[in-house]
Amino acid sequence: MFAEIVIPLALPKNYTWEIPAHLQEGLRIGCRVEVNLGKHKKYSGIVKAIHPDKPKGFETKEILNVLDHEPVIHAWQLRFWEWLADYYMATEGEVMAAALPAHFKLSSETILVFNEEFGDDFSTLDSEEYLVAEALLMKQELRLTEVQGILDSTHVYPIVNRLMGKKVCFVWESLKEKFAPRKETFVLLEPEYSNEDRLSELLNNWSRAPKQMELLLGYLHLLKTEGEVIKASLLKKANATDAQLKGLVEKGILRTEKRSVDRIQYLPKDIHIDFTLTPAQEEAFVQVETAFVEKPVCLLHGVTSSGKTLLYIRLIEQYIRKGRQVLYMLPEIALTAQIIRRLQKYFGGHIGIYHSRFSHNERVEIWNKVKSGELKVVLGARSSLFLPYQDLGLIICDEEHDPSYKQQDPAPRYHGRDAAIYLSGLTGAKVLLGSATPSLETYHNARSGKFGLAGLTERYGDVKLPTMQLVDLRAVPRKPGEKVMFSVHLLEELKQTVARKKQAILFQNRRGYAPFHLCTVCGWIAQCEHCDVSLTFHKFSNKLKCHYCGNIYPPVLTCRGCGSDKLVQKSFGTERIEEELEQHLPDAKIARMDFDAIRNKNAHDVLIQQFEQRKIDILVGTQMVVKGLDFDNVELVGVIDADGLLHFADFRVNERAFQLMEQVSGRAGRRDGVGDVLIQTNLPNHPLLQHVLRHDYVGMFLEELDKRRQFFYPPFSRVVLLHFKHKERDVVNDAAHHFTRLMQPAYGNYLVGPAEPMVPRVRNMYLMELMLKLPRDSQLLSRCKDDIQRYTAMLHHEGKFKKVIVVPDVDAV
Numbered sequence: 001m002f003a004e005i006v007i008p009l010a011l012p013k014n015y016t017w018e019i020p021a022h023l024q025e026g027l028r029i030g031c032r033v034e035v036n037l038g039k040h041k042k043y044s045g046i047v048k049a050i051h052p053d054k055p056k057g058f059e060t061k062e063i064l065n066v067l068d069h070e071p072v073i074h075a076w077q078l079r080f081w082e083w084l085a086d087y088y089m090a091t092e093g094e095v096m097a098a099a100l101p102a103h104f105k106l107s108s109e110t111i112l113v114f115n116e117e118f119g120d121d122f123s124t125l126d127s128e129e130y131l132v133a134e135a136l137l138m139k140q141e142l143r144l145t146e147v148q149g150i151l152d153s154t155h156v157y158p159i160v161n162r163l164m165g166k167k168v169c170f171v172w173e174s175l176k177e178k179f180a181p182r183k184e185t186f187v188l189l190e191p192e193y194s195n196e197d198r199l200s201e202l203l204n205n206w207s208r209a210p211k212q213m214e215l216l217l218g219y220l221h222l223l224k225t226e227g228e229v230i231k232a233s234l235l236k237k238a239n240a241t242d243a244q245l246k247g248l249v250e251k252g253i254l255r256t257e258k259r260s261v262d263r264i265q266y267l268p269k270d271i272h273i274d275f276t277l278t279p280a281q282e283e284a285f286v287q288v289e290t291a292f293v294e295k296p297v298c299l300l301h302g303v304t305s306s307g308k309t310l311l312y313i314r315l316i317e318q319y320i321r322k323g324r325q326v327l328y329m330l331p332e333i334a335l336t337a338q339i340i341r342r343l344q345k346y347f348g349g350h351i352g353i354y355h356s357r358f359s360h361n362e363r364v365e366i367w368n369k370v371k372s373g374e375l376k377v378v379l380g381a382r383s384s385l386f387l388p389y390q391d392l393g394l395i396i397c398d399e400e401h402d403p404s405y406k407q408q409d410p411a412p413r414y415h416g417r418d419a420a421i422y423l424s425g426l427t428g429a430k431v432l433l434g435s436a437t438p439s440l441e442t443y444h445n446a447r448s449g450k451f452g453l454a455g456l457t458e459r460y461g462d463v464k465l466p467t468m469q470l471v472d473l474r475a476v477p478r479k480p481g482e483k484v485m486f487s488v489h490l491l492e493e494l495k496q497t498v499a500r501k502k503q504a505i506l507f508q509n510r511r512g513y514a515p516f517h518l519c520t521v522c523g524w525i526a527q528c529e530h531c532d533v534s535l536t537f538h539k540f541s542n543k544l545k546c547h548y549c550g551n552i553y554p555p556v557l558t559c560r561g562c563g564s565d566k567l568v569q570k571s572f573g574t575e576r577i578e579e580e581l582e583q584h585l586p587d588a589k590i591a592r593m594d595f596d597a598i599r600n601k602n603a604h605d606v607l608i609q610q611f612e613q614r615k616i617d618i619l620v621g622t623q624m625v626v627k628g629l630d631f632d633n634v635e636l637v638g639v640i641d642a643d644g645l646l647h648f649a650d651f652r653v654n655e656r657a658f659q660l661m662e663q664v665s666g667r668a669g670r671r672d673g674v675g676d677v678l679i680q681t682n683l684p685n686h687p688l689l690q691h692v693l694r695h696d697y698v699g700m701f702l703e704e705l706d707k708r709r710q711f712f713y714p715p716f717s718r719v720v721l722l723h724f725k726h727k728e729r730d731v732v733n734d735a736a737h738h739f740t741r742l743m744q745p746a747y748g749n750y751l752v753g754p755a756e757p758m759v760p761r762v763r764n765m766y767l768m769e770l771m772l773k774l775p776r777d778s779q780l781l782s783r784c785k786d787d788i789q790r791y792t793a794m795l796h797h798e799g800k801f802k803k804v805i806v807v808p809d810v811d812a813v
């Protein structure tokens with residue numbers, strides 16, 4: 001018998017190994033095996049198929065060991081991997097590398113780390129395990145090749161596997177992105193008083209400080225409304241001090257407990273839903289349910305603050321009660337923090353979070369609990385599509401329009417939403433796509449009947465959508481070539497908002513202080529040495545940064561071209577806005593939320609909480625402030641530079657600009673309907689801004705759809721973008737043209753380019769792009785992919801193009 005095995009490497013196709021007779025029994029698809037590849041390398045791979053056909057053309061080697069009795073993944077997951085690899089032009093090995101926690105991927109290079117928590121009591125280990133554990137205890141770290149030396153056995157991988165199962169050791173991981181879970185102090189009732197009678201007896205015979213009673217009542221109220229009580233919010237709500245709380249703790253009525261906000265397994269597995277849907281929400285709910293009878297996918301198009309999240313919660317409840325599992329997918333990890341708090345309140349310990357910022361071990365833990373069916377709801381980014389669900393009933397894809405759903409690097413360059421839809425075909429799960437500003441593709445699919453469509457046109461609680469105003473910057477006096485940061489109008493409204501104790505959000509799409517350093521004498525601009533892009537000045541760190549490769553440079557004082565010191569900083573980013581704002585509103589509390597400000601992984605969550613607790617008056621930020629956040633006191637939203645959103649040479653530019661502006665404006669007036677949005681622009685007559693002014697999604701959709709039809713862009717065609725990279729400009733240029741000539745005969749009608757992208761050099765690699773707009777015909781698509789592979793091979797055959805990297809991106813966003 002033979003086995004086709006997937007190994008976490010970018011091999012063009014899977015290899016086949018022979019199954020020795022003594023391993024044949026018990027070897028199942030989805031189990032891991034240890035195999036040799038080449039002379040010295042060993043890997044653990046996953047069995048994809050077992051068959052009796054001896055492969056031709058090469059001598060098969062034997063499988064060395066079987067690592068699992070039970071498959072680690074389901075058969076449908078293998079089919080999912082296969083589709084992802086095929087559709088997105090990756091290898092199954094690359095998909096495997098993305099899909100499995102490191103723990104499951106042993107290779108000769110794997111480093112094992114001793115688990116301190118295990119201690120040194122090795123009495124439960126057998127003699128071989130003991131040898132390795134001893135060595136690990138002494139050296140703390142061992143390479144798998146070293147373990148081989150210690151054991152001198154043919155069963156190294158199975159032994160290591162057992163040791164990991166017993167938590168004696170872990171797979172080493174680089175610490176650079178390590179996620180430190182944020183701790184929060186929770187307040188709990190002492191068990192004695194969970195009894196209603198005891199509690200009322202206590203309250204009726206209160207002989208202690210009245211302030212403490214007030215605090216206790218405040219606590220009980222919060223417990224009822226929020227399910228869990230965080231110390232900070234209790235003290236604030238009850239207007240109480242730490243000492244008063246301490247008093248109640250000392251009297252044995254309350255107690256406090258410090259624990260991580262993200263780790264929730266010790267919460268009881270209860271469901272308690274304490275709200276009812278409004279008639280409009282109820283109707284949308286029924287629309288979703290009805291759609292799911294016939295269709296696997298439904299779009300929930302609901303304006304901002306219409307209560308989409310609450311509708312999701314009702315749906316999740318339904319699936320949990322049926323014993324099924326739900327995946328709640330978000331485009332970015334950063335968004336999980338606020339949502340998890342909301343979900344926890346309703347579903348307690350039924351929920352787990354899964355994303356790349358957790359350690360390998362934590363991920364393995366979630367993996368196992370999902371597989372056993374213990375966890376019913378997973379909140380996560382796109383990688384949670386790879387979990388081994390036991391019975392997946394529903395996938396919620398929130399903010400489905402968000403381009404962050406698409407993986408950029410490395411392969412597989414898959415789209416979380418589209419992959420979810422494919423997965424639903426394999427598992428029978430339903431998919432609910434949610435957004436206030438659906439992607440054109442999705443809305444088109446919903447209108448044409450391919451997806452179901454449910455709608456919420458009103459905000460919750462009779463609250464109006466914010467009023468939108470354009471501020472015409474052409475009227476603002478300024479020096480030639482200068483950009484306006486704040487109009488008088490915007491400043492005035494900011495001042496009033498702060499004076500009324502309301503909050504404001506200012507949106508600017510550029511981070512840093514000044515995006516250009518320009519010599520006024522000769523026109524020289526400070527550029528990155530490795531990329532063809534101007535350097536952004538960051539004032540706080542006093543450095544110039546390249547936003548493409550991350551390189552940092554000291555600030556320049558004199559021009560590299562002419563030596564003059566007449567350098568000026570052009571344009572502005574969030575950092576400069578924050579600084580200027582401090583001058584205009586010296587008493588306001590201003591904070592900034594962008595990639596630089598939240599380097600520390602918890603900073604994002606902390607900022608959001610501070611804003612929620614109204615410790616910040618004005619939040620200045622990039623895209624990060626736009627997304628899905630629910631604040632109750634924001635009255636003013638300012639879009640500093642709308643033109644910056646409209647100036648891209650991309651067919652999606654209008655769609656994106658609309659989505660950003662509508663989403664950021666959606667943060668305003670969510671509770672009382674008093675919300676104002678000011679959009680600063682030099683293009684007040686731009687047609688897109690007219691749609692933005694009226695919150696007119698459908699108007700925007702129809703107009704854009706027309707253009708897409710006319711110019712044959714998605715949803716009418718399918719875009720495959722080919723990136724060419726090489727360290728010499730001429731070579732990459734020639735290669736792209738050569739490749740285009742190869743494609744010309746069969747695909748001439750569908751080609752756009754080749755052309756240099758906006759930034760033609762990144763990390764010392766020169767770039768070229770070739771775009772294919774293919775008719776939506778799956779046979780044509782697969783033929784085209786084969787051809788791309790063939791032409792790539794032909795290109796590499798030409799000596800001078802040997803090192804040109806060709807990266808295909810299917811459905812590029």
Ligand SMILES: Nc1ncnc2c1ncn2[C@@H]1O[C@H](COP(=O)(O)OP(=O)(O)OP(=O)(O)O)[C@@H](O)[C@H]1O
Nearest residue numbers: 275276277278304305306307308309310460628630
């Ligand atoms: N039926 C309801 N009962 C009580 N509160 C509700 C109800 N529906 C909505 N809300 C409240 O209204 C607010 C807005 O709802 P939610 O955050 O779900 O909106 P959304 O549609 O997801 O908005 P966005 O697209 O902007 O993220 C929330 O604070 C939510 O708790």
Ligand SMILES: [Zn+2]
Nearest residue numbers: 528531546549
């Ligand atoms: Zn650079």
